Amino acid sequence: MALQGTNTQVLFVKRPIGQFNPTETFKIVKTPVPTVESLKEGEFIVRNYWLSLDPAMRGWMSDSRRSYIRPVEINEVMRGQTVGVVVASKSSKFRAGDKVQIMGGWQEFTVSNGKGAWKLDVPPGAHLHDFLGIFGGTGMTAYFGLLDIGKPKAGETVVVSGAAGATGSLVGQIAKIKGTRVIGIAGSKEKCDWLEKELGFDVALNYRDADFSKKLAAATPKYIDVYFDNVGGDILDLCLKRIAQKGRIVVCGAISQYNEKNPQGPKNYTTLITQRARMEGFIVFDYGPRYPEAVRDIAKWLQEGKIKRREFVTEGLENAPEGLLRLFKGENTGKTLVKLVNEKSKL
């Protein structure tokens, strides 16, 4: 197959201090689509159908701290996970037509050498883009963060913030499957309705309500055994105040702080002493060898109707920077994705 046309790419061009700016931080460029002739042995070209947008991307833009991954370099294609289809290959493992998940970056076409690539077998009732959501980094984060770090026991109380987000909504549903009482914290009435009425959360609370802290106390009469934190800031402090004896705080993210020049530390952290509690972080990549176990469980729950999910879709790669900003503004419900290929032109 002859590839032609342009490869739209989003370059990371300016390291932000504090809040990133869609038009200053990124630059859209058009380059030729890689040619089959240019491929080395073992390489293949992926046409990316969907790009995942994630809060962690803000961290990848910073070079000021020790991290689990190198920062994105200036003028490099912005890092991101994609799912797509192999359109040309000099690899014996990945053949044209194969559906794959790769760290494809913010671009329409990616040359991969197979490292970190994952051939996809889309289960019944699932979509290709679920491999960026419930079967992707998002799903793995929810599954291992909750079960391996939070270790909820039936009858315990689990609180999750960013609850209407991709990770949070799955955390709450898995916690329900495990027999816990689940309280979700989100930023609008619509989100809370979705959590309570469709996803089966016991209680969903809007943190923008004036009496939020009172409502949180009322919803957690036996305190909080597991707090899965996606947001940091004041909500983390309130949950620290309500942590139960031997409680576990899963430090997954701190989306409220990523764009702050002077991030806010949890001033109530000494509750960890009085309540013999702990805060623990994790990086989902460490669980790579155990992903199949999680995918198997989540696929089963999906088929049983115990897991629901939504997508918040930005159309077109050119709009990806704006889409990321909307994620940070909390406009999304469910998994934030960029759709790179419209259905009509789908290969």
Add this chain to the structure above:
Amino acid sequence: MALQGTNTQVLFVKRPIGQFNPTETFKIVKTPVPTVESLKEGEFIVRNYWLSLDPAMRGWMSDSRRSYIRPVEINEVMRGQTVGVVVASKSSKFRAGDKVQIMGGWQEFTVSNGKGAWKLDVPPGAHLHDFLGIFGGTGMTAYFGLLDIGKPKAGETVVVSGAAGATGSLVGQIAKIKGTRVIGIAGSKEKCDWLEKELGFDVALNYRDADFSKKLAAATPKYIDVYFDNVGGDILDLCLKRIAQKGRIVVCGAISQYNEKNPQGPKNYTTLITQRARMEGFIVFDYGPRYPEAVRDIAKWLQEGKIKRREFVTEGLENAPEGLLRLFKGENTGKTLVKLVNEKSKL
């Protein structure tokens, strides 16, 4: 034996906001020594020889937070651990002449019903007041906090703050016994000299030095596997920056923050995510059933010359409030004690 004379007591009379004030927060009173006739069956009178002063006392003065212990009430004798001798008894378990450790409070004589009382058998080479230090709450805190929460492995790097204090100096010595590299953080050159030259710490750093953070980085080339935190504040933040992958932060205390109206949270706590690390608190009382195991180990190390300790003594109960303030100012090296009975009048 007829008891007579006065029982000097220190009452807690005003709940401080922020910094406590020795003369406003406390009041010295003289009451009659309890009489033998007033004892109920099972009760006994202890003459307190030594009173322990501890950073945790600041927490006991506050009623604004959930804690592991009720706050001290206004006009109540201030809470504190003491060691002393039973001078009169209607108990079958505790007899006149027995040496005991009790929560005797800031007073010369205490009536006890035996609850929480511990009959002491002072090992060779030890002193009665060691049951407030290395064999008391201090020692138990160091032992279980380090070994049970920190779980250091030989070859790892352990950092302890408040290192010249009663708990910190023992933490460092136990960490050395366990084969780790030990860095102590303290507030003066004299303290650092003691830690390096007498206690065998690998490095001791003065946090008041202008280039402290650079020195800390240089002293922890393989980062920090276990950070035993007694102080909180900026030092906690610096150690979070240097935490190793899978590092453990033992949240023991936060003496720098206890008197702050607006305590400072650790703004670098998201390093817990990038380094898959944890922060965990504990309350030493939970380890009560395992104290004998710790006392046995520490007594053995003491006899082998592997454990050294110092006392920072305030003479006379009237001076206890000032002594507590000196502890918070970091004037002490080693265990802060109040001596209630001078040798000449010793029973």
